[in-house]
Amino acid sequence: MMNYLSRLFLIISFIVLGCMCGLYYHYSITKTNSVVSVSSFHDQKQATLFFYDKKGCHEDTISFFGSEVVAQDCFYLISQWLMHAWHKRFIDVPIKCESVIIDPEGTTIFVSFDYSFLNKEWPIFVKINVINSVLKTLHTYHQSLQYVYFLVRHEPFVDPHIDSICPFASTGY
């Protein structure tokens, strides 16, 4: 009987010890992550999202915690622009920004989407408006950007009208 109780006690001890180790591990991981996330954001920023259409230019202002990395801010900005554009039915399908890279000089930005934000059946005028909207949003936020490459899955996108092999001037057209 005593032998049985001591075995039971040992098993319970192991279980309790395991739970405590698990809790400590979880706590340490959470603590580390929170430190990283807090350290990467330093202040709250404001940015303007632009939407050109037939009637002119519409603006939405958003606030977000800015990062020390410009590409990260641009990624967030473009993601927000895509979300707003989708809600406004400015673009036809919900599109995600996959990645944003800025060259070492900080003048050229490469933006890759999961799908082209231009419907190939749109008139050129509409396509120019949509592209100008993204360019204006990026340029207003970060004025040292000069050239913008739009990619789909990290490759130039195919459109019957727009030549995506050449970079777009960030000041728009």
Added chain:
Amino acid sequence: MVLVLMINIFAKDSISVIFHPTTTFINPGRTTSKFFERDAAISMMNALELAVKKSNTHITIIHIVQPGTTELIDHASLINQINPTLTIFFSAYSISDPLPECGIYSYAWSTFIPSTSFTDIFFISEVDAYRVSQKKTYYMMTELNKLLMTSGHYWSRIIFSSFPLVTLRGITVPALLIEIGIPEEGFDYNEYGALLADAFVKIIQ
């Protein structure tokens, strides 16, 4: 069926214009799904041609596609050989507004050449010719814009842009893309054909 009229084309003093409705060559999605736009582009081109003929000028009009058909031919080398004063590609889209919209775009050929095939080497040798054509195209586009702006009450919007359009590879002659937003009802093709023809005649003569 291809109909190529080559009358007086190779004479030095001749003025020749190619009118080309863009269907599957430029924008396959649009014209295969929306027949109105394809038909509107062809109707607009026919009205323009008629107006040019009525203007009693010595302008030769060349078709590389027979109006009324959808058959499309990529004839960059043929167009270069014909060496027209101006090549105009027409595209149309439907709008709900009563007044049409007009967009004038210049084709600019990128010097980016992804491969080194025989055809690409030919393109490189044509770069200088292209640059001359590019200047001519820009001049024509600017003049056309000025002329159309004076008839502003006919249009709800006139767009004029040298936005980087997709390359018309191999074409080294002046080339413009005219994209017109056309109301599906009540649009007078002949009136607008005459309006555009008047502007074209002025810039190429």
